[in-house]
Amino acid sequence: MKKNFFLLLLILVCLNVSAQLITVSPAFPKEGDQVTILFDAAKGNKGLQNYTGDVYIHTGVITDKSTGPGDWKYVPMTWNSNTPAYKLTALGNNKFEYRITNLRTFYNVPAGETIKKIAMVFRSYNPSGNALEGKASDLGVDQGNIYWEIYPANANAIRFTSPEFEPRYTPFLLPLTAGVGSNISLEAVSAKNASLTLKLNGTTVQTAANAGSIAGTATITATGENVFVASSNDGATTVGDSFKVYIAPPVTVSPLPAGVKEGINYENDGTAATLVLYAPGKARVNLIGDFNNWTETTAYQMNKTADGKYFWLRITGLTAGTEYAYQYLVDGSLRIGDPYCEKVLDPWNDQYIDASTYPNLKAYPTGKTSGVVSVLQTKQEAYNWQVTNFQRPDQKKLVIYEVLLRDFLEKHDWKTLKDSIGYFKSLGVNALHLMPFNEFEGNLSWGYNPSYYFAADKFYGPKNTLKAFIDECHKNGIAVIMDMVLNHSFGLSPMVQLYFDGAGGKPAANNPWFNPVARHAFNVGYDMNHESADTKRFFSNVCAFWLQEYKLDGFRFDLSKGFTQKKTCDDNGGNCDVNAWSAYDASRVAIWKAYYDSLQLKSPGSYVILEHLGVNNEEIELADYGMMLWGNMNYNFTEAAKGQVSNSNFSGALHTVRNWNKPHLISYMESHDEERSMVKCKNEGASNGGYNIRDEATALQRNEMAAAFLLAMPGPKLIWQFGELGYDYSINYCGNGTINNSCRTDQKPIKWDYYTNASRVKLRNVYKAMLELRKNEYYDDLFAGATVDHDLTGAMKWFRLTSDSSKLVVVGNFGTSLSTMQVSFPSAGIWFDLISGEPIGATGGAQTITLPAGGYRVYLNRNLNGTPPTPVRDIEVSDVYRLRVNPNPVNSGSVIRYELPEAGAVHFTLMDINGRIIDEMPQGNRGRGAHQARLRPGVAESLQKGIFLLQLQVNGKRKIIKLMVQ
Incomplete structure (x- = not known):
């Protein structure tokens, strides 16, 4: 067994060789042995230290059939159970004992399968499921699991017992303090009596003849790598165990090379690069990675600048085009990734990224290091x-569609989203707001837990497919806005780890970027200090990178009100005064103005959108400076849609009502952060006689009306994904179908099958009609800054926009019964309802309009097409594409027949009723006219009984029909 791990200098942890996390007797157990395990709860992660209750073992084996350290076989017990057979005996002083009579029979391992290691975790019992755990100190790729090797009968083996090793999958030498002149106490045990030897750098330290153990003391005499070896010769074989101690030479002080920046600086010939890390106050940094077998060596010790702030190293001998994994080893103990790198490997989550999403993903260097x-x-x-x-579209005219790629497309990759751009263009949006997609912790996240800011998250695909998606959006006139999270970071961030108070569980006081304790309410993760010059530089570098390298059009900044150092929480980050935090903050305003200026220098005209939700005078000042701000009107619009009139005044969606000077308010009915309007309508909608808003078709029609009002208002607007189809799964929907707050950020159903519902398609077409109106050459300026009049307080609401030549009047009945209202059109004449196509004669004065419950009209002062507009009320977007399957219910002989009014690239997708993709059938380019296709051979036979969906996609339009399988 070879422990190819190195020791580190200047670690403040000294060894206690008299105690181990576990002690196993016999030390070299075989499959048929009785084994005694002694567990010391004061070692490792100390999760059970001083615990006085019952402690249980959870264990399995690694066999020759296992695929890796996580592939435990033959686990005999259930997690978090209190079965007496698996309870340890308490010995006092944090010591516990457990005995296994026979390994093979205890685990019930079949004959012929070789046991390689036993794997274990120790735990308490808690009926609620939150058991305490005793594990190894590192919770990285091994997840803190404890392992002990099992040996063949009569094997010759030797193991170091001092210094202390932690029994991970690959045993790990715990750090010690050592330098030139240090004496290292060595002890080793052998599986049998043999000739034993201890050596340092090839020089014998101690020998023992016909012995089962050996001890000695070695003196370190040189810097660099010192190799310790214990060997056993039984006359037939010689085996050994080894470890390494790295003794650092003095750090070279040298200025940064001209022209380099933080992170990776590539040279043109492809064989060299200079790496730069900002780490003020650190003593030394070594580069470890694929190029030096993850071993700390003198050749890869980084230079330090005279001011002690930067470490840098030029590495050579690289192969052009080859990927190299690497980390910074700081002060001999802390392993971190590069904060400025553009790709990371994650030992916990990369294994769940499908090869079709990210082809040829480099493997994590398992067993060689830990962490990202x-x-x-x-x-x-x-x-x-x-x-x-x-x-870029005029920001006053933006219609932004917010997308969480994970919950929008089954394939959740940039390539598939690129293929869907026709959908966004057909709907009429001119900007996409993508929820955070720089590397965040885990895969199935909303992305608001960032760790690496320059790396595109691999769960969505390679970076060039992201660039291709952005490029295609720009080809189609659609801006791309990135949701950027710079209020906080989470624990895998190398900048958090670099200066961290482990005992306090918070950033250290000397962290250049983070506050030890959050200064404000609603903070998550670790709070950034935006009055720090280091944070300001980092902010500017991050934003410049995405604007220039990826040609993004701007950012929506999450929790922008948190960019403050005004202390409104106590010293522990609790008891926060939300009103004090929300009050006008001159420092925060100055920070944002400076950041806005920085972005305009990096990319003139780039969008800055703030999720501020602060006091009005502060928002006015920021809006006047050029920034846009979110305007959350979810509650009022939803109350209106529900028929709760008393709370339904949504006039706050108008910048004029807020007394803003510029139309920079991005008002919205839904975003990722609110309960869906359809959910509340279907669960809480009002009723009156036979009129019931909880009925789905009625609820959808009420959402049509609300959308017509929102999208008729001037200024930029936001639409949450599938809002145009009436998404009706709760924000707190769990995968098992229940509703729970803990499931808020869980995956949600992807509902492209909504297109089989005529009422939902009708809602989508109202969105489409309103967005087409906003782009119409006669009316587009109306939505950028017209005269606004309104009465949005009662059940009968009206809204009016007026410019020199274009005028619009929207009226709607948000009550639950037939009602009338007095409306004054800006001018007399014939007006046309955009939605129904019906004309109305306007007198130019007050006139009575009667509407049924949920009835609404969008009146225009001109007929845009010269004839009454074609009603959108009963038209499916894709009705022009005829599609049917015969026979249906389908069988292997079923034929897909379709007719195209124009030529285009045809693509069929077969899905189940929940929208999960079963098969895709690209057909290539097809001309105008009738065509035929078939399901792939064997697909029809593989389908279970039920309903399926067949989608035809061509030229950005979709047609979906149902297939039956009996």
Whole structure:
């Protein structure tokens, strides 16, 4: 057994060789042995230290059939159970004992399968499920699990017992303090009496003849790598165990090379790169990685600048185009990734990324290091941008569609989202707001737990597919806005880890970027200090990177009100005064103005959108400076849709009502953060006689009306994904179908099958009609800054926009019974309802309009097409594409027949009723006219009884029909 791990200098943890996390007797157990395990709860992660209750073992084995350290076999017990057979005997002083009579029979391992290791975790019992755990100190790729090797009968083996090793999957030498002149006490035990030897750097330290153990003391005499070896010769074989101690030479002080920046600096020939880490106050940093077998060596000790702030190293001999994984080893103990790297490898989550999403993903260096590692690669494949001069839409006219890619498309990758751009273009939006997609912790996250800011999260695909998606959006006139989280970071952030108070569980007081304790309410993760010059530089570097490298059009900044150092929480980050935090803050305003200026220098005209939700005078000042701000009107619009008139005044969606000077308010009915309007309508909607808002069709119609009002208002607007189809799964929907607050950020059903519902398609077409109106050459300026009049207080609401030549009047009955209202049109004449196509004669004065419950009209002062507009009320977007399958219910002989009014690339997708993709059938380019296709051979036979969906996609339009399987 070889422990190829190195020791580190200047660690403030000294060894106690008299105690181990576990002690196993016999020390070299065989499959048929009785084994006694002694567990010391004061060691390792100390999760059970001083625990006085019952302690249980949870254990399994690693066999020759296991695929890795997590593949435990033959686990005999259930987690968090209190079965007496698996309870340890308490010995006092944090010591517990457990005995296994025979390994093979205890685990019931079949004959012929070899036991390689036993794996274990120790735990308490808690009926609520929150058991305490005793594990190894590192919770990285091994997840803190404890392992002990099992040996063949009569094996010759030797193991170091001093210094102390932690029994991880690959035993790990715990850090000690050592330097030139240090004496290292060595002890080793052998599986049998043999000739034993201890050596340091090839020089014998001690020998023992016909012995079962050996001890000696070695003196370190040189810097660099010192190799300790224990060997056993039984006359037939010689085996050994080894470990390494790295003794650092003095750090070279040298200025940064000209022109380098923080992170990776590639050289043109592809064989060299200079790495730069900002780490003020640290003593030394070594580069470890694929290029030096993850071993700390003198050749990869980084230079330090005279001011003690930067560490840098030029590495050579790289192969162009090859990926190299690496980390920074700081002060001999802390392993971190590069905060500026553009790709990371995650030992916990990469295994769940499908190869079709991220092909040929580099494997994590399991067994060589722990924690997140960075990747560098010279001569990377460059992306050839097709659009280099994109003209961003006027921010006053933005209609933004917010997307969480994970819950929008089953494949959740940039390539598939690129193929869906026709959907966004057909709907009429001119900007996409993508929820955070820089590397965040885990895969199935909303993304508001960031760790690496320059790396695109691999769960959505390679970075060049992201660039291709952005490029395609620009080809279609659609801006791309990134949700950026710079209020806080989470624990895997190398900047958090670099200066962290482990005992206090918080950033250290000397952290250049983070506050030890959050200064404000609603903070999550670790709070950034935006009055720090280091944080300001980092903010600017992050934003410049995405604007320039990916040609993004701007950012929506999460929790922008948190960019403050005004202390409104106590010293523990609790008892926060929300009103004090929300009050006008001159420092916060100054921070945001400076950040806005920085972004405009990096990319003139880039969007800055704040999730501020603060006091009005502060928001006015920020809006006047050029920023846009979120305007959450979810409650009022939803109350209106529900028929709860007393709480339904949504006039706050108008910037004029807030006395803003510029129309920079992004008002919205829904975003990722609110309960869905349809959920509340269906659960809480009002009723009156036969009129019931909880009926789905009625609820959808009420959402039509609310959308018509919102989208008729001037200024930028936001739509949450599938809002145009009446998404009706709760924000707190759990995968098992229950509703629970803990499931808020869990995956949600992807509902493209909504297109089989005529009422939902009708809602989508109202969105489409309103968005087309906002782009119409006669009316587009109306939505950027017209005269606004309204009465939105009661059940009968009206809203009016007026410019020199274009005028619009929206009226709606948000009550639950037939009602009338007095409305004054801005001018006399014939007006046309955009939605129904019906004309109305306007007198120019007050006139009575009667509407049924839920009835609404969007009146225009001109007929845009010269004839009454085609009603959108009963038209499906994709009705022009005829599609049927015969026979249906389907069988292997079923034929897909479809007719195209125009040529285009045809793509069929077969899905189950929940929208999960079963098969895809690209057909290539097809001309105008009738065509036929078939399901792939064997697909029809593989389908279970039930309902399925067949989608035809061509030229950005979709047609979906149901298939039956009997």
